[in-house]
Amino acid sequence: MSNRGLLDLSTFFAPASVALVGATDDVGRFGGKCLQRIVGFGHRGSIYPINPRLDVVQGLTCYPSLNALPETPDHVGIVVPADKVLGILKECVARGVRFATVFTGGFAEAGTDAGRAMQAEIAALTRASGLRVMGPNCNGVINFVDGFAMTTTGTIAGPRKPAGNIGIASQSGGVGQVTVMWRAQEAGLGISYEVSCGNSVDLDIIDFASFMVDDKVTDVVLMVAEHIPDGDRFAALARRAAEREKPLVILKLGRTEAGGRAAASHTGAVTGSDDVHDAAFRQFGVIRVEDCNELYEMASLLRTRRWPRGLRTAATTISGGNSVLLVDLGAGHGLTWPDYTDATKTQLKEVLPKLGSTANPTDVTNAAVGKPDIFRRCIETIAADDNVDVVVPIFTMAAKSDLDQAVAVAQSADKPVALLWTGGCADPAVTPASVTAQGVAVFRNTLACVKAIRAAANYGAFLESRRAEQKHGSSIARPQDIPAHGPFEAIAGARKPLTERASKAILAAYGLPVTQESLAATRDDAIRIAREFARPVALKIESPDIPHKTEADAIRLSVVGDEAVGNAFDAVMEAVRRYKPHAQIGGVLVQEMTPPGQEMMLGIVADPVFGPVIVAGLGGIHVEVLRDVSYRIAPIGHDDAGAMLQELRAFPLLTGVRGRPPCDIEALCDAIVRLSWLAYDGRGVIAELDINPIIVGPQGQGACVADALIVPAQGG
């Protein structure tokens, strides 16, 4: 989105007047089908077919051009050959049109130079004018709230389905309109808006999702994105959604695509673009799913806008097997199954048939089936229990009267109630879709139910911590002792990775603890420096041409005594002569050996979408093999840093295992926070940064960066 003032898409979605350039009578053709849908969907404003060869199209007066129209339409659809599109858009600009949707394909998506060039021309036109364009190569817009659709999809043929509170923004038409929207409607869910925005030359998926977040009717927004057009705008969208407490659920394609990331550092090598997306979504409170059905399954619960206060789940059942499966899959996703309070148990005893159990899950028994009120009172009693955050009534083959009772509680309870209904009903009019259409979350499959509860609870916790931050101030605060914008001259001028020494100087400026060290030009220098440290030393080559010293065998550790130090100096120099005879040599770095501790790695990667990313993981060679790493978009606060470490499988190594003392996690978190500010300040300048290892001592004894490498941004 170019920055042309506040974007108001209301007349895009609900135009008073709409024109379709390329409208025809033949409903087998795109322009005919599209006009048929505009009319059939019940648009109540003016509809202007435009086609210079016809006077009447599908019974409507047809105009030869935009210019010939009696008024300026709010929204113009364009279905002309690709080489004619730019001309029509110029007519739109001349006529003062605000919104155009270009359905025509053959632009950038065709992969041809000509296609890309035509798309660039449209981009330039929209930037230079007030005209805002969806597409090209898109399949339009559907607005169930106001009854406007401009698209060809067969999914809206027939009577218009009722509007609901779920919005859908997709780049693909087949996915957005069929695999998500139509399927959601078949499942009984109501949709507010759907857009399939195609190549996104101007208006993109973030613009449309933002409209839906601001919209009064929409409570949940589902997104299907082949790529996130802009990390900062996406973050702003997520913030706005969080303010309004409207969950964003996203299916991000391209999970497994080969990353185009350069990998001059180990951090770069282990950081996949998809990992960063994952981290960003979590950080922004955006719910990510894997497949299209999960989008609307999640929405089924989220649209009720009741967030579980926790993961304490209760279930009622008449089928032991299905409740075992629910408990089982639930436990795998963090759900817990609390005992009820004594008061609840007493009340349940009154309600339940004599063989019923007051355990959780609660066996209502077959004796309850078809009886008035037993299900309602039982679920109500459980939902009122302070130990319970969410209730799942399980049904298999269900009696309508029992379902009705569960629906009544689900509609009235303060807490979320999610029905798990695996079977059918003797009354053919009562289906999962008909129950869902009453505003209740109905799940057909146990795993989907469990995942939705987990997502809703996570979202509730996210909002809770956001509220706490607003009350007590952000946990993300710039440390006071770091430079306003830190000494990046050495990086900005560099074409090669910085040496360890230069890299550490920058880390030190940001207050990260680094080893003491000096550069030795000669064997005698090295011996003199080592004597001053009066403890074991490491010797490492200092050369901008050798970023990975271990591979060059140009490193010696734990060296003690004059002769050993001198020999190590010679050995390092000799190894470099063999490894890279013409390497530029700055000398040999003699540095104090850090006392033993847990080796961790920290890093920075500049992500093309989300910008500076912080990486933490197990250090040494393990990081690349085990890929046990966690990510955050910088900057972050101390709590986030702690959470990053807790995400690592290796976290117990920091808390102490098998009699080893706990490590100084505080010091490591402080280093992560400082590094995150360095990443933030250094965006555009730092491409990648490795700290491997940072050696974390026992509690209270700090951490120390033992090796580091900064890779400058190309042209940075």
Added chain:
Amino acid sequence: MSNRGLLDLSTFFAPASVALVGATDDVGRFGGKCLQRIVGFGHRGSIYPINPRLDVVQGLTCYPSLNALPETPDHVGIVVPADKVLGILKECVARGVRFATVFTGGFAEAGTDAGRAMQAEIAALTRASGLRVMGPNCNGVINFVDGFAMTTTGTIAGPRKPAGNIGIASQSGGVGQVTVMWRAQEAGLGISYEVSCGNSVDLDIIDFASFMVDDKVTDVVLMVAEHIPDGDRFAALARRAAEREKPLVILKLGRTEAGGRAAASHTGAVTGSDDVHDAAFRQFGVIRVEDCNELYEMASLLRTRRWPRGLRTAATTISGGNSVLLVDLGAGHGLTWPDYTDATKTQLKEVLPKLGSTANPTDVTNAAVGKPDIFRRCIETIAADDNVDVVVPIFTMAAKSDLDQAVAVAQSADKPVALLWTGGCADPAVTPASVTAQGVAVFRNTLACVKAIRAAANYGAFLESRRAEQKHGSSIARPQDIPAHGPFEAIAGARKPLTERASKAILAAYGLPVTQESLAATRDDAIRIAREFARPVALKIESPDIPHKTEADAIRLSVVGDEAVGNAFDAVMEAVRRYKPHAQIGGVLVQEMTPPGQEMMLGIVADPVFGPVIVAGLGGIHVEVLRDVSYRIAPIGHDDAGAMLQELRAFPLLTGVRGRPPCDIEALCDAIVRLSWLAYDGRGVIAELDINPIIVGPQGQGACVADALIVPAQGG
């Protein structure tokens, strides 16, 4: 199953005559409903209601007792109060009945002593007689092939659904009959048999699955198991299924249950019961799924009995977005997307409309929709390509004629063709279920499609390797140089874990390489032994009371020189005196330091279901923290050992990373194979065994067990 000759369940599933003890007129009661279902499902043989209080039940002549019947029924259903069940079963025995099904609950599942006692009496009766019993607390049997059902489930009300080739064996009725069977039928799949076998006092899920595997009509067996009753019988079932090339698909509940495993060793601590089930299922070629819908989704493809020869997948589409998602999720599950051969491309150019692509996935374009023959010829051409193992035609909103073409190819092609149909059809008679009912695999969701293809390909590979083994002989061969069974005297007599030295002696007997070492009683002893090694040594306490020496600080590594060795001896003894003053001390073990290498761990755990299990993982303290381990049921062959290592995330550490030399993987595999025979021979004797670490040297330089611990079986 008790061992009473070959079990033939044909008259259980298809009795000529059936009796129901406890039949009543009231179809709101269990005995009434059950009789109603027997009649309604269309049983063509004799039906004998038994109830001493009635002469006619539901229009059928009613008898006062089994004894009063004109013939001995093949199968007797029992719906009387729990305390009356045993008496009726005795009548069955007296009358010479072969099969009884006890529906009544209130036995072991009630958790009461009385319930357990009554169930034990039934167990004793079945063992002592020829009577075979399903239940108690079960919901009976459904046979769509011969038209016999004895159950209450509403899922079979109405006209009988056509039989198919999918069998279902479940312990739970709600899950088996509704969440799996009815849902599968709603999806258009045909079922052969379903049993819900409840408490399994005698006949169990393995017996019923075995019947289905042997049955001519059934091609796929779906199992839902709360527990596997017997590992050996399960293995035999799996072998028989593999012989007949009939896939078993299993949903095993209890994934997350707290394991009851004792954990005297680290191997025990990291080995969950569910991990062992996972490993056993994979080893036996059994397909495991997570939720009920996955059972029948898998079956939709597997029932076609066309196994992909590999994972090379092709797709046709008119929706770019859906094919991107398929490629994306497919890649995440190992599917690859090969280019077509030139011949295929040439043929496709002739078939496709002009904007169609000959890339994979293949864009058939909107222009193909509704045209005769384009889809058929396109899919046929791709299916014939040697580069392709499986074809996925993708549909959104689909024309009937296009679907028909895809169905025709799917029915006739040699290779598996799986339809991914995310939308609907304008013709309301054409639904995913109606297409599925034509014998074609239809998937509604992309991830389900991908998982089924992966499972089918894995199954094909499993059968292939099985055939290769049958041709070339089993890869599991007992090494010739190991003892026939043996030396387990030291274990069988022990009540405490064996010391390192005793443990290593047993490993050495099985040909595993262990460190050289001797026991020192005194400081001088230690010095003398260390001198003989003429290399650095380790000193470790030898005490049956200190299985974990590191925690006791009773270990010193890399000690060099007489004085250092002597001091290390004293330090170890002193540490033990502090740690456990009354520990029984065998001395201090002085052992050669193994040259550096990659530290790995190996282990044995005795699983209560599957018996001896082999464990391999990254060594040192990492094993417990990172839990990067793999499992096999012992014994295994050399290839399996290699596969175990390749499953580890840490595997690259063995192949060499960052300039480190590759390790002697052959030697490690040899050690694993030998250990697996030790595990097999030691079943019932060894509870757990730790080797941590085994140090694996560079290629050709072998591996060496540096520490070991054997935990005897209780009472072993």
